[in-house]
Amino acid sequence: MQREFRVHRIVSNLLDNAIHWTPPGGTVRLEGRRRPDGGFSASVSDTGPGIPAAERETIFEAFQSQETPDGRRGSGLGLAISRQLARALGGDVHVESREGIGSRFVLDVPARR
Numbered sequence: 001m002q003r004e005f006r007v008h009r010i011v012s013n014l015l016d017n018a019i020h021w022t023p024p025g026g027t028v029r030l031e032g033r034r035r036p037d038g039g040f041s042a043s044v045s046d047t048g049p050g051i052p053a054a055e056r057e058t059i060f061e062a063f064q065s066q067e068t069p070d071g072r073r074g075s076g077l078g079l080a081i082s083r084q085l086a087r088a089l090g091g092d093v094h095v096e097s098r099e100g101i102g103s104r105f106v107l108d109v110p111a112r113r
Helices: 003-021 078-088
Strands: 028-034 040-046 092-098 102-109
Touching: 003 028, 003 040, 003 078, 003 102, 078 092, 078 102
Parallel strands: none
Antiparallel strands: 028 040, 040 102, 092 102
16 A cells, blocks of 8 residues: 555544534644654644543544544544554554543654655
8 A cells, every 4th residue: 555545544534533523613623744854744633522531542443433423423443544554654643632622633654764
């Protein structure tokens, strides 16, 4: 699988989740920057309900799915796949979140090997 396709898939998954978890009138933001090592970092932030601290790692496990504020329930595979793809690129995906404030998912990818 090509590097660009993997990155596109990861960012698409993160955006899709942010859109589903952000209430009407909320904000979803995509930012990217080049890293000093030649790689890059992309982040997707939302103003959704946030993720409890105890769940911040389990959300990256396959089939972990919660009902979104709009009543949807996904397959629970998007974040698991995103993390696997990021790690296949030598990078990772992690989450920063504050309950009641929102979440920020960060994709870090090193320079090509």
